[in-house]
Amino acid sequence: EAGVTQSPTHLIKTRGQQATLRCSPISGHTSVYWYQQALGLGLQFLLWYDEGEERNRGNFPPRFSGRQFPNYSSELNVNALELEDSALYLCASSVRQRYEQYFGPGTRLTVT
Amino acid sequence: EDQVTQSPEALRLQEGESSSLNCSYTVSGLRGLFWYRQDPGKGPEFLFTLYSAGEEKEKERLKATLTKKESFLHITAPKPEDSATYLCAVETGNQFYFGTGTSLTVIP
Numbered sequence: 001e002a003g004v005t006q007s008p009t010h011l012i013k014t015r016g017q018q019a020t021l022r023c024s025p026i027s028g029h030t031s032v033y034w035y036q037q038a039l040g041l042g043l044q045f046l047l048w049y050d051e052g053e054e055r056n057r058g059n060f061p062p063r064f065s066g067r068q069f070p071n072y073s074s075e076l077n078v079n080a081l082e083l084e085d086s087a088l089y090l091c092a093s094s095v096r097q098r099y100e101q102y103f104g105p106g107t108r109l110t111v112t
Numbered sequence: 113e114d115q116v117t118q119s120p121e122a123l124r125l126q127e128g129e130s131s132s133l134n135c136s137y138t139v140s141g142l143r144g145l146f147w148y149r150q151d152p153g154k155g156p157e158f159l160f161t162l163y164s165a166g167e168e169k170e171k172e173r174l175k176a177t178l179t180k181k182e183s184f185l186h187i188t189a190p191k192p193e194d195s196a197t198y199l200c201a202v203e204t205g206n207q208f209y210f211g212t213g214t215s216l217t218v219i220p
Contacts, residue, residue, distance in 0.1 A: 056206035103155030
């Protein structure tokens, strides 16, 4: 069974640009979660999508947004990039809330 | 304020030397507690889910336990391949909180 996949692996942007990160969940999983893992910090919850709708978001500004498509894949958009947005962005999927989350390998975003 | 605290931050063990990692939490409405293993540059790998105080789960050399305020990850006779960062996370309805992890190094 294929795991959670994320693309691209690495992304380099300059301050002020926009970044789009993509995630494909495990087949049969309807929930997708996005996390930010900055160097030296723990995973910070960003967004949770289930059945195409945003269920909740963490304490991040509105320039962090995303969506979930009918096939349950998801994308995360970060507008007006700032240097401190440089981090590993992890996507996870689950069958539904309260079940374990399975993580992808992440997208390393570097903002220069 | 909801938070998850893991200790110690780092742990070095000799191969075969058993120990425990701690995850304490102060959240309202705990729905589940999760343990993950993360290797450098990779996404976390799911290990266990615990839902209620008194619950225990085992997998190979790892055993996770849960009380009302904390969870322990016991590592019995660790091997070098157990070296990784172990993350604890809690779910409280619509929010998910991760600790900063314990970096475990097992020396041959």
